[in-house]
Amino acid sequence: xxxxxxxxxxxxxxxxxxxxxxxxxxxxxxxxxxxxxxxxxxxxxxxxxxxxxxxxxxxxxxxxxxxxxxxxxxxxxxxxxxxxxxxxxxxxxxxxxxxxxxxxxxxxxxxxxxxxxxxxxxxxxxxxxxxxxxxxxxxxxxxxxxxxxxxxxxxxxxxxxxxxxxxxxxxxxxxxxxxxxxxxxxxxxxxxxxxxxxxxxxxxxxxxxxxxxxxxxxxxxxxxxxxxxxxxxxxxxxxxxxxxxxxxxxxxxxxxxxxxxxxxxxxxxxxxxxxxxxxxxxxxxxxxxxxxxxxxxxxxxxxxxxxxxxxxxxxxxxxxxxxxxxxxxxxxxxxxxxxxxxxxxxxxxxxxxxxxxxxxxxxxxxxxxxxxxxxxxxxxxxxxxxxxxxxxxxxxxxxxxxxxxxxxxxxxxxxxxxxxxxxxxxxxxxxxxxxxxxxxxxxxxxxxxxxxxxxxxxxxxxxx
Amino acid sequence: xxxxxxxxxxxxxxxxxxxxxxxxxxxxxxxxxxxxxxxxxxxxxxxxxxxxxxxxxxxxxxxxxxxxxxxxxxxxxxxxxxxxxxxxxxxxxxxxxxxxxxxxxxxxxxxxxxxxxxxxxxxxxxxxxxxxxxxxxxxxxxxxxxxxxxxxxxxxxxxxxxxxxxxxxxxxxxxxxxxxxxxxxxxxxxxxxxxxxxxxxxxxxxxxxxxxxxxxxxxxxxxxxxxxxxxxxxxxxxxxxxxxxxxxxxxxxxxxxxxxxxxxxxxxxxxxxxxxxxxxxxxxxxxxxxxxxxxxxxxxxxxxxxxxxxxxxxxxxxxxxxxxxxxxxxxxxxxxxxxxxxxxxxxxxxxxxxxxxxxxxxxxxxxxxxxxxxxxxxxxxxxxxxxxxxxxxxxxxxxxxxxxxxxxxxxxxxxxxxxxxxxxxxxxxxxxxxxxxxxxxxxxxxxxxxxxxxxxxxxxxxxxxxxxxxxxxxxxxxxxxxxxxxxxxxxxxxxxxxxxxxxxxxxx
Numbered sequence: 024x025x026x027x028x029x030x031x032x033x034x035x036x037x038x039x040x041x042x043x044x045x046x047x048x049x050x051x052x053x054x055x056x057x058x059x060x061x062x063x064x065x066x067x068x069x070x071x072x073x074x075x076x077x078x079x080x081x082x083x084x085x086x087x088x089x090x091x092x093x094x095x096x097x098x099x100x101x102x103x104x105x106x107x108x109x110x111x112x113x114x115x116x117x118x119x120x121x122x123x124x125x126x127x128x129x130x131x132x133x134x135x136x137x138x139x140x141x142x143x144x145x146x147x148x149x150x151x152x153x154x155x156x157x158x159x160x161x162x163x164x165x166x167x168x169x170x171x172x173x174x175x176x177x178x179x180x181x182x183x184x185x186x187x188x189x190x191x192x193x194x195x196x197x198x199x200x201x202x203x204x205x206x207x208x209x210x211x212x213x214x215x216x217x218x219x220x221x222x223x224x225x226x227x228x229x230x231x232x233x234x235x236x237x238x239x240x241x242x243x244x245x246x247x248x249x250x251x252x253x254x255x256x257x258x259x260x261x262x263x264x265x266x267x268x269x270x271x272x273x274x275x276x277x278x279x280x281x282x283x284x285x286x287x288x289x290x291x292x293x294x295x296x297x298x299x300x301x302x303x304x305x306x307x308x309x310x311x312x313x314x315x316x317x318x319x320x321x322x323x324x325x326x327x328x329x330x331x332x333x334x335x336x337x338x339x340x341x342x343x344x345x346x347x348x349x350x351x352x353x354x355x356x357x358x359x360x361x362x363x364x365x366x367x368x369x370x371x372x373x374x375x376x377x378x379x380x381x382x383x384x385x386x387x388x389x390x391x392x393x394x395x396x397x398x399x400x401x402x403x404x405x406x407x408x409x410x411x412x413x414x415x416x417x418x419x420x421x422x423x424x425x426x427x428x429x430x431x432x433x434x435x436x437x438x439x440x441x442x443x444x445x446x447x448x449x450x451x452x453x454x455x456x457x458x459x460x461x462x463x464x465x466x467x468x469x470x471x472x473x474x475x476x477x478x479x480x481x482x483x484x485x486x487x
Numbered sequence: 488x489x490x491x492x493x494x495x496x497x498x499x500x501x502x503x504x505x506x507x508x509x510x511x512x513x514x515x516x517x518x519x520x521x522x523x524x525x526x527x528x529x530x531x532x533x534x535x536x537x538x539x540x541x542x543x544x545x546x547x548x549x550x551x552x553x554x555x556x557x558x559x560x561x562x563x564x565x566x567x568x569x570x571x572x573x574x575x576x577x578x579x580x581x582x583x584x585x586x587x588x589x590x591x592x593x594x595x596x597x598x599x600x601x602x603x604x605x606x607x608x609x610x611x612x613x614x615x616x617x618x619x620x621x622x623x624x625x626x627x628x629x630x631x632x633x634x635x636x637x638x639x640x641x642x643x644x645x646x647x648x649x650x651x652x653x654x655x656x657x658x659x660x661x662x663x664x665x666x667x668x669x670x671x672x673x674x675x676x677x678x679x680x681x682x683x684x685x686x687x688x689x690x691x692x693x694x695x696x697x698x699x700x701x702x703x704x705x706x707x708x709x710x711x712x713x714x715x716x717x718x719x720x721x722x723x724x725x726x727x728x729x730x731x732x733x734x735x736x737x738x739x740x741x742x743x744x745x746x747x748x749x750x751x752x753x754x755x756x757x758x759x760x761x762x763x764x765x766x767x768x769x770x771x772x773x774x775x776x777x778x779x780x781x782x783x784x785x786x787x788x789x790x791x792x793x794x795x796x797x798x799x800x801x802x803x804x805x806x807x808x809x810x811x812x813x814x815x816x817x818x819x820x821x822x823x824x825x826x827x828x829x830x831x832x833x834x835x836x837x838x839x840x841x842x843x844x845x846x847x848x849x850x851x852x853x854x855x856x857x858x859x860x861x862x863x864x865x866x867x868x869x870x871x872x873x874x875x876x877x878x879x880x881x882x883x884x885x886x887x888x889x890x891x892x893x894x895x896x897x898x899x900x901x902x903x904x905x906x907x908x909x910x911x912x913x914x915x916x917x918x919x920x921x922x923x924x925x926x927x928x929x930x931x932x933x934x935x936x937x938x939x940x941x942x943x944x945x946x947x948x949x950x951x952x953x954x955x956x957x958x959x960x961x962x963x964x965x966x967x968x969x970x971x972x973x974x975x976x977x978x979x980x981x982x983x984x985x986x987x988x989x990x991x992x993x994x995x
Binding site: 115156159200202203204205206207209251303304305320337339340341342343344345346347371372373374375376377378380408410411414453454455456458459460461462 | 510525526527528529530531532533535536537539540580581582584587588589590591593594629632635696838839840842844845846854855856857860885886992993994
């Protein structure tokens, strides 16, 4: 399997580059989308300047002159048509390129209230692949579809300092629950709502304020994933063990200052996740602070160091069982490497209010041969009951990856192949089978495909 | 243990550091506080949460019947045990579970053994085979699945321990005091002992399987069960109870075979059916005809075919865990034109087996629905594939139904009989030990001869892992003595939860 992947990678390595986005194009801007995780740029680390746009480019921005160069097409966010290009570029770089999802500071489309007041977004994510390995010594192999999502949204900019819109995202899940045989036509993959919300953003000097309401994405995952580039291989530790659910019904308020150097997030949701309606009187309240002390626009892409801290006070289920989280993370993103550490502590977990659990995730990824070859490593340490001795679960993964096409953040476009290995090891006291570690340990080889793309349709957008 | 003690309504309540209060104050976010409600951290909250989760679809469909199930579970510790297979599975597999004990044989033995899923003394009963012989076997496979064999051993031993404790308490409370009360630890230990002995016997001689027969019933309890079954079966008890003769035609009886009762739930009362049958409308009758016709192909002997459907009724009151499920009695014409050979069939709705959290996913499990699962595993696990010749299944989309014969020959053991028989001296403590031992042996035989999810039989692998059984007995007994009191406490918690939150535990 890995051999096949490597052949595929080597074969692709022989292909000529398709396009290389300019720093501005690397400013992926998604508004109200599910947590993205693209790098800001895939440009070579060598001293080569970014290449000019290729005719085969699928990116509207990469096919046309940058919006900063057009007086009638100002960059997104707070840039104005009157700004000189250098200023606009700096502002654009400072406020956008470092993350693919810059909401509420920037929107996904080039908008202005007169000439381009609206934009339609269409997004798709597919993570799929094959796994072969052993669980407890028993051989297992399967093809998997880990993620299949489609989303659309409408953006509207009625005034210079205000944007609004709505997003609807769908995801696929198995129709039967764990070990259940009562699904739809067996255990078919079915589609359900992942996100559905309205959003608005207003801009006051250096402050950008955003509000979402509906089935909104979890801000912790959304914020930390901005510094995590290999979501196609594996989820963040907090997402993987469901310390946080990806979406919930409620509202989230964001105050972002100085081009997102400081983000304050406040989220109030039911606390039942995507699968249940509200079952108690309490609401989950999450407050997150994100500080980006390093936010630098390098010619090859942005360099961002982000510090995250947050706390969720909440409950789950009809009995209002404690379901609190304290979380901290550090993430680093640059054109060359990504890295980060995330720690989440649970006061109440899995429907047991008295359980204390935690998870620690560490990741790093980097490019060896730009575009063609990168490597990543990830380690998750999970303790689902801190009172149980020797109950740690270790998950270690590493992979080589290759981008089939050059990545373009603004389009969220990515076709990436991972070939990797993952080990899952259980302590003597770890559930579900304490005392039987080798019966739970898993070794798996993965060949994973990550496909992503975003199309924008609007007056100032060219063909998607 | 104790009633739900809500923490004061505040964001930062309960144990542990409270980053939220400081953060909230620091940010000046008054809305944070206003959005918070009380939170719970106790086991009573977990019990309420999981009981509602496990019964949520039933609470939506028929809240009154589901409230009846909770009321029925509140009547005794053993009834509570019967209704909480899901809680048991969580406790023995989940992080933080009260029953999370060391699994001693998963590494050395198979972890994909065909399981009863909910093995306990009241799921043991008599059967009349196709050749008219009576035997004793497990009789409820609604929770049958694949997993570590210790799961069933623990559940069965726990069931005997709870039954023993309940009986002991009942005898102690009676005027005469305990007449012959067995040691509950010994009763619990008898199950894994019998199990290990059966595995060892089968390893030495595959033909030495324990098969209970009328001629050589092991112990007074099973002898009495078989005698009752023979009498009731020969007397046509089920036909007599649930049908009536109208001239020379048999018709379904509609009414109360045993009257419903009111069970106190805190300050309220909840109607609980004991044994009632109600008429069905024409569309339901047509539906049952379709299900019966569909089930014909799933019977082990296709020559056995029901005659004309003479009528049907909807049964209320059977079971504890399955109390709110749909259950019809269908009267079909027998082979002759006489009424004595008419057959009463039960068509019962099936649900998913309780989840074994974190257990290996049986991706190679040879069934694609609950009908094939329950019936297929029943045939795998019982002593003979024709324990019930009428056994079959049918489905309507994802909803499956099991079809079986309803006859006086099928008689289940009742824990409530223990106290009565021990009090009047009909049975003695050794009879309870013998019953626990033979139950362990029947379980051992069931596991050993059934095919695992991988297709091979499990006997040799289990026997090799268990050895002389000493470790299995020690680990199982240790588990039961540690976890058993939690079950008794949980029963008390349920009483308090029902009193505090009402018959549906506050759901809607």
